[in-house]
Amino acid sequence: MIPGVLVSVFAACASLAAAQTTTTLQAESATLSGVTVATAVAGYSGTGYVDGFDTSTDEIRFTFNTTKAQLYDLGIVYNGPNGDKYTYVVSNGAGGSQISLPATTTWTTVAGGQVLLNVGVNTISIQSNWGWYLIDYITLAPSAVRGPHQVTTKNVDPNANADAKALLEYLGTIYGKNILSGQQDQDSLDWVTTNVGKTPAILGVDFMDYTESRISRGASSTDVDKALAFAAKGGIITFVWHWGAPVGLYDTEDHPWWSGFYTDATDFNITNALVDTTNANYTLLIQDIDTIAVQLKKLQTAGVPVLFRPLHEAEGKWFWWGAQGPEPAKKLYRIVYHRLTNYHKINNLVWVWNSVAKDWYPGDDVVDIVSADTYAQGDHGPISATYNSLLALANDTKIIGAAEIGSVMDPDLLKTYQADWVYFCVWSGDYISGGSWNSLDLLKSVYGSDYVLTLDEIQGWKTK
Template sequence: MRFRNNVRRVVFVGLCICLLSVVTPIPAAQATNPPANCPTTISTSNPNASPAAKQVLTYLWELPTHSTNRVIAGQFGAYGDGADAATSSARLQKIFDETGKWVGLTGMDYHTWDINHYNNLAMPNAYLIEQWQSGSLVTVSWHAINPWTSGESNDWEYPKGSINTPVVRELITPGTAVNARWMQIIGNIADGLKELQDKGVVVIWRPFHEMNGEWFWWSRQTQADFSALWQHMYNYFTNERGLNNILWGFSPNLNGGKDSRRTDYYWPGDEYVDVVGVDKYMALNENPLSLDQWGDYKLLIAKCKPFGIFEFGPTPADAQPDSPRYDYTRLIRDIKNRYPRTVFFQAWEWHWALSENKNIKQLLNDPWIVTQDELPKWDAETSS
């Protein structure tokens, strides 16, 4: 995510670039076959998932069997730090004006509306509802506020001292003050997701992302504590709040090196996840794209879930108009040749966006790409 330490990202990118030559293309036969030991069909983690949610998951799982139209092109909407629904819609319009195509996936992050707008999720939800009703798939991420301090997601302050990793198990231990606060926080988030459910919107919900990094308060946990935190939210949203419109997205950071926590280190269990993917930020001169330098891609596709790139950020030196721009045709080229189980990507906002880079018309007209007009129509299920 954008405010995380850029120096760390550049160092990690450097590690990847120096060994790109060892990455070999994946044989064409592997482009359609599920990974070894994976079933040919898939079921939602929630057996009570809505018909539309089940259809979306099945569609994602089957995309790699298609000869064309198999990678959904996405553009993230807004994180809330200066951008909003209007700027997000304007960005999509700019992409359409250049390409004649609407992207097939977009998303919002509940962060700023949660922390500054008194839990008013009306603005991001209005955008998500509009985009879903227009025919796009939608994702929701959440840079969750620090429940001990109400600070940002990268606020490490903690009652036992800022040098100590917050113990997330306290959040799910009844009787603690922070548990009461946490239940209020996630209750508000559940309310927002319920509004989407009432409008028939299927959401790829992506909590606690980049958990294998070290920049968020939910990072650096034990495997058991992180899994307990994830499972607690899953059970609360699914069993107590009846949110059957959610597909749960597990989204680690792309591994920074052989000594970093691998992408499946914090896996909460097969029965708690529907979709897997990575957040990938890189220097413009990373060519070809490296998603498997340390086995990250293989680890995740072995989970037998649809795989995508939840956040994609080709990073120029700065955001100035004369900065070099990324050629987005390289992305689909490398997905075809190296990562053919990839079924979607979501370009991040700001200078990472499709609209700020090169050759997006060629990208969105590539035979492998799925745009909004090429997505199926899902079963409508609304309460109003």
């Protein structure tokens, strides 16, 4: 950044803090690493925009001054001619957030969450992530004080049993006050217990290996048994479903059968399967749902409520249930909901939706909790942009969960940003035990926080 531009940016931000107004920082005037200033796409402001995000180290870094320490709302003006992308924003070296940049050929403003700025010099970095987008400028405006949440703890299933009601009500009592710790996979949860000295409050397990297309190829699972055992210890259960396509698995060296939940591993077409209720592929979908119902009934009979997260990450389109866009994904979600609740009378479920975009949302009447999966290696910020997007998605009427994360969030930053995730669930294997995503010292610090609830601290949660 040239000295003259730096001075003008300092002055703009000083004025911002004093007058509580919005300021604009042009991308072409920032410090650029691996990217270039361009002018070919019309409609930009200033003297150009920034192009060339094509490697993981590419970055725009804004350096500026403020006279008041507080949270600011960040806006990003971008152009996305190369399809749906993500960028990554880091404020003062911490508190990063992954930001969705939907495909567009016009200059568009997207909310970049909140950033905590200090008195004096601050930095905001836009880092490549998926890359292949254009950045025009960013805006900063002081964040409004957030009032009390307006969430409902009435289950969407009108016949929800006492266990499901108790779980949602309990989450409502801690929402905004604490966060439940969670860990995917029994072995990884045991690793936390042994090495961190605390046991997560939530165990994440998977219905993946219970359906015919996998069982017929030799798959088996004891995850339901593990869920029953953990619940007997006073823990909370969340189930995801890596739903292997019921037919059409490529089963090749590049795309083995066990990857059959991925879009690129099957020719199963959800739109065609849902065109009517008489075709063979629709029948196979119903058979798979019925198979999962058998397992859910075991949990219901044992008095175990489940945070149930079907069709996760649909908007990413990397799973077959999202490959054809939002409408068939939402239709299938509602089929799963009605088949389980109305046909099978399974009423121990708290229904968790797991995409952020508004056009993917299946509706308030079939969603108890909204959630997202976020992975940012080494960054332990509050994931505030995603949280704020979920807040807006359901107009602050639904509790919000971090259903999958790679790096655990700093509890102090969660409180500062008012990113009131009700629970987190770290993914399994190296994400928790490898050291590069989460150091052992950090995990001990997080699990030792009064803000983070562990298994021993939630005993008797059904009656709290």
